[in-house]
Amino acid sequence: MVYQDKATKDTTDQIFDNTHTAWSELQDKLDNWVDSLILNLPNFILAVLVFILFILIANLSAIGINKILRKTKAQHSVRVVAIRIYKAIVILIGFFIALGILDLSTVLTSVLGAAGVLGLAVGLALQGTLTNTFSGVVLSFIPKIQIGDWVETNGFEGFVIDINLRSVTLKTADQNLVSIPNSKIVDNPFKNLSSDDRSIAILECGVGYESDLEFVEKITKQAIEEALPQEKTEKVEFFYKEFGNSSINYEVRFGIKETNAKDELLAKHIAVKAIKKAYNENNINIPFPIRTLDFGKNKFRSETLEIKNRSTS
Structure with a gap:
């Protein structure tokens, strides 16, 4: 019994000694951390101030660089991407300097070494995102x-309001925003209606078989030329295409001023009204489809006699 009490006492003393030792070591570490924090507090404040200073430098200098780029022939999308890359580089330099002030150069080297291996894995996982980023840089310099610009691509059309490192944003005719990944723009055809302010509109119509085709062609060309004056290098082109079910169909092509889809609609609107007015003044008929149903004379007569017999009975 005395032996057990002694063993229990020794165990309790050992636990107390271990606890006291651990607490002393914890206090020493906390004291060291507080001392280190006090000693490094000026460096920490300086590092934060340096980092904030570089952010301010990046933003303020970007304004000046933007003004300089505006005086050059660089397109707006190039200026936007160039300024974003410049700001990222300046802020990254400030971050490295801040780490140097905190004497974390060794840590930074280790992080960069690990980032190389991690970057390979991330690159494989984010192939789509990296492709869009690279495509965004390419688009900015095209x-x-x-x-x-008003463009048509990937089944959408609208004004380009933003080109960033991920997507191209279009504002459609119904005032909605559509974001298309940059890789889709690069890999697929697109139509830029703003590349030239002149374009060709195509309008189709038909006239009756009794019409004088030479006269119809002359009147149609005159109507369009008066309503929509053509440039020196342009002319109204008129082609008869086919003998339709109820009309002789034609296609007329003429130059218009077009920077977006609305301009084409407006030009066709004007052309249709001008052609209709000219046709009315010159008695030119625009026929509509007519379908004749032939039931057969004998069949129709027998059905009529049968109905009469039923009514008599």
Whole structure:
């Protein structure tokens, strides 16, 4: 019994000694951390101030660089991407300097070494995102698409309001925003209606078989030329295409001023009214489809006699 009490006492003393030792070591570490924090507090404050200073420098200098780039022939999308890359580089330099002030250069080297291996894995996992980023840089330097242009691509059309490192944003005719990944723009055809302010509109119509075709062609060309004056290098082109069910169909092509889809609709609107007015003044008929149903004389007569017999009975 005395032996058990002694063993229990020794165990309790050992636990107390271990607890006291652990607490002493914890206090020493906390004291060291507080001392280190006090000693490094000026460096920490300086590092934060340096980092904030570089952010301010990046933003303020970007304004000046933007003004300089505006004086050059660089397109707007190029200026936007170039300024974003410049700001990222300046802020990254400030971050490295802040780490140097905190004497974390060794840590930074280790982090960069690990980032190389991690970057490979992340690159494989984010192939789509990286493709869009690279495509965004490519798009920014392509003169055939700029912010403010009206383009058609991937089943959408609208004004380009933003080109960033991930997507191209279009504002459609119904005032909605559509974001299309950059890789889709690069890999697929697109139509830029703003690349040239002149375009060709195509309008189709038909006239009756009794019409004088030479006269119809002359009147149609005159109507369009008066309503929509053509440039020196343009002319109204008129082609008869086919003998339709109820009309002789034609296609007329003429130059218009077009920077977006609405311009084409407006030009066709004017052309249709001008052609209709000219046709009315010259008695030119625009026929509509007519369908004749032939039931057969004998069958129709027998059905009529049968109905009469039923009514008599």
